[in-house]
Amino acid sequence: MHDTDVVFTAKPGGRMQGDIRVPGDKSISHRSVMLGSLAEGVTEVSGFLEAEDCLATMAAFRAMGVKIEGPENGRLRIHGVGLHGLKPPAAALDLGNSGTSMRLLCGLLAGQSFDTTLTGDASLVRRPMRRVTEPLRAMGARIDTTEAGTAPLRIAGGAALKGIDYAMPVASAQVKSCLLLAGLYAEGQTCVTEPAPTRDHTERMLAGFGYPVARDGNRVCIRSGGKLSATRIDVPADISSAAFFMVGAAISPGSDIVLRHVGINPTRTGVIEILREMGADIEMLDPREVGGEPVADIRIRHRELRGIRIPEHTVPLAIDEFPALFVAAACARGETVLTGAEELRVKESDRIQVMADGLTALGIDARPTPDGMIVQGGSLRGGVVDSRGDHRIAMSFSIAALRAAGPIEIHDCANVSTSFPNFVALARTLGLDIELS
Numbered sequence: 001m002h003d004t005d006v007v008f009t010a011k012p013g014g015r016m017q018g019d020i021r022v023p024g025d026k027s028i029s030h031r032s033v034m035l036g037s038l039a040e041g042v043t044e045v046s047g048f049l050e051a052e053d054c055l056a057t058m059a060a061f062r063a064m065g066v067k068i069e070g071p072e073n074g075r076l077r078i079h080g081v082g083l084h085g086l087k088p089p090a091a092a093l094d095l096g097n098s099g100t101s102m103r104l105l106c107g108l109l110a111g112q113s114f115d116t117t118l119t120g121d122a123s124l125v126r127r128p129m130r131r132v133t134e135p136l137r138a139m140g141a142r143i144d145t146t147e148a149g150t151a152p153l154r155i156a157g158g159a160a161l162k163g164i165d166y167a168m169p170v171a172s173a174q175v176k177s178c179l180l181l182a183g184l185y186a187e188g189q190t191c192v193t194e195p196a197p198t199r200d201h202t203e204r205m206l207a208g209f210g211y212p213v214a215r216d217g218n219r220v221c222i223r224s225g226g227k228l229s230a231t232r233i234d235v236p237a238d239i240s241s242a243a244f245f246m247v248g249a250a251i252s253p254g255s256d257i258v259l260r261h262v263g264i265n266p267t268r269t270g271v272i273e274i275l276r277e278m279g280a281d282i283e284m285l286d287p288r289e290v291g292g293e294p295v296a297d298i299r300i301r302h303r304e305l306r307g308i309r310i311p312e313h314t315v316p317l318a319i320d321e322f323p324a325l326f327v328a329a330a331c332a333r334g335e336t337v338l339t340g341a342e343e344l345r346v347k348e349s350d351r352i353q354v355m356a357d358g359l360t361a362l363g364i365d366a367r368p369t370p371d372g373m374i375v376q377g378g379s380l381r382g383g384v385v386d387s388r389g390d391h392r393i394a395m396s397f398s399i400a401a402l403r404a405a406g407p408i409e410i411h412d413c414a415n416v417s418t419s420f421p422n423f424v425a426l427a428r429t430l431g432l433d434i435e436l437s
């Protein structure tokens with residue numbers, strides 16, 4: 001929890017040049033701790049994201065008796081306790097700002113023999129949790145929420161879970177993963193059908209721990225009764241963190257950067273597809289596979305962007321990158337239209353409204369719609385914006401300064417440390433003139 005207002009001031013102009021590696025993938029880091037804790041044996045993780053969200057997941061498992069060494073330079077040694085080895089925590093598990101921690105843990109804990117309570121910060125306790133509690137109840141879980149269906153979540157231990165066949169109403173990797181983790185403890189088979197492909201790190205990592213997962217089109221199924229065997233996990237750099245610099249380089253003349261070892265799992269590369277369609281110059285160098293996840297070095301050079309109608313199938317594949325993509329749209333020639341993205345309204349902030357407010361304050365015609373935004377490319381002026389405590393919004397407006405006519409002062413930036421603690425330092429390395437106060 002952050003009490004003081006952290007302010008970023010990004011100076012106008014400049015360009016991005018250099019060759020860097022952004023920190024580890026947040027989704028994969030969370031899952032490495034969860035599955036490593038439930039495995040038999042010692043799981044070694046490298047490239048772990050040492051940011052508040054993943055540290056909250058780690059603290060939760062430590063509170064349930066798992067010995068975890070590290071993190072030290074992104075390395076962890078997780079002494080797995082097996083699927084039935086977790087111990088009751090002494091207090092509620094506080095998951096801070098992290099929706100992924102809360103929703104995945106809810107499924108995993110629904111199958112334990114002991115009670116738990118999950119809570120979080122002011123943002124997390126406002127986010128919708130019925131999307132996980134309803135299907136979990138259908139499996140036999142006993143979970144209390146507030147009347148609004150939000151956290152704190154009180155999960156009763158000892159429930160006998162039964163597998164279900166669930167068609168998700170929203171395309172959510174968190175819901176899918178929650179149910180697969182509950183499925184490890186449910187009688188019979190648990191199947192989840194997604195309305196559109198979402199990130200599949202849970203499925204890949206379960207397979208990496210030797211746990212069978214069956215996929216047939218958009219349907220994925222798991223059976224209880226197996227075990228997870230400890231493994232090694234090399235976490236690639238997070239494409240969602242890389243996205244800020246991809247957009248920064250794309251919009252600022254003279255830019256040419258290389259981002260190393262970035263995860264390019266096809267369920268995460270919507271940002272590349274969208275930027276390319278806008279005309280961006282993006283090259284994939286040395287594509288390779290590391291521990292079950294595709295990785296590449298990505299080179300991005302400046303090239304003028306054009307507005308587009310964003311294809312709806314890319315929305316779940318770029319779900320966290322829209323704050324940065326709205327900045328790209330503001331710098332593009334013509335109109336960009338996003339539809340089918342109402343999920344953005346229930347992230348750490350209402351990312352449609354907060355981005356539209358900020359862009360408007362900077363002189364851009366950005367009209368929010370119920371499920372997206374219409375942005376007219378134009379000239380950004382300097383000004384003051386509020387990130388509303390949303391890390392991705394704070395970083396997106398920092399990058400916007402590369403094309404602004406005056407400094408951009410961004411308030412409420414402390415939560416950048418939930419996903420990208422060294423953002424300011426790396427942005428400076430690449431050439432952004434940014435200060436923190």
Ligand SMILES: O=C(O)C1=C[C@@H](OP(=O)(O)O)[C@@H](O)[C@H](O)C1
Pocket residue numbers: 026027028100171172173174175177199319320343
């Ligand atoms: O499974 C995950 O690790 C995540 C899934 C996405 O959320 P939804 O499942 O709510 O779309 C994404 O926004 C979040 O940052 C991480």
Ligand SMILES: C=C(OP(=O)(O)O)C(=O)O
Pocket residue numbers: 053097098099100101320347348392419
């Ligand atoms: C939505 C995000 O994360 P979470 O849901 O884990 O809070 C994000 O990192 O943009």
